[in-house]
Amino acid sequence: MTRRVHLIVSGRVQSVGFRMFIDRAARELQLSGWVKNLTGGNVEVNAQGAAPMIDELIKRAETGPSKSQVTGISIRELEPDSSLSGFSVIF
Structure with a gap:
């Protein structure tokens, strides 16, 4: 799924x-x-894929890299988008 x-x-x-x-x-x-x-200091992520892999990404995001300190994650479910391909960092 x-x-x-x-x-x-x-x-x-x-x-x-x-x-x-x-x-x-x-x-x-x-x-x-x-x-x-x-701009407010938060990070925005839009991710799509197999449900267990999304769960794993959320779990990793809750921890983050060693120098980060995550205090909260807002999660909103979206409709899958068939046009999404690959993953990128937007600068």
């Missing part, structure tokens, strides 16, 4: 390699979508 989620990750998640961490994890889990920094 394909699942697509929109995440807003808050805490110390910018300037700590969080986007690269998510990019690596998403590629490893064979997910499509993107990750980007938001």
Whole structure:
């Protein structure tokens, strides 16, 4: 089953390699979508793929890279989008 989620990750998640961490994890889990920094200091993730892999990405995002400190994740389910392919970091 394909699942697509929109995440807003808050805490110390910018300037700590969080986007690269998510990019690596998403590629490893064979997910499509993107990750980007938001102006308020949060990180936004849009990811799609097999439901167990999405669950794993969320689990990894809750921890983040060693220098990050995640204080919260907002998760919103979205309709799958067949046009999504590959995963990218939006700068």
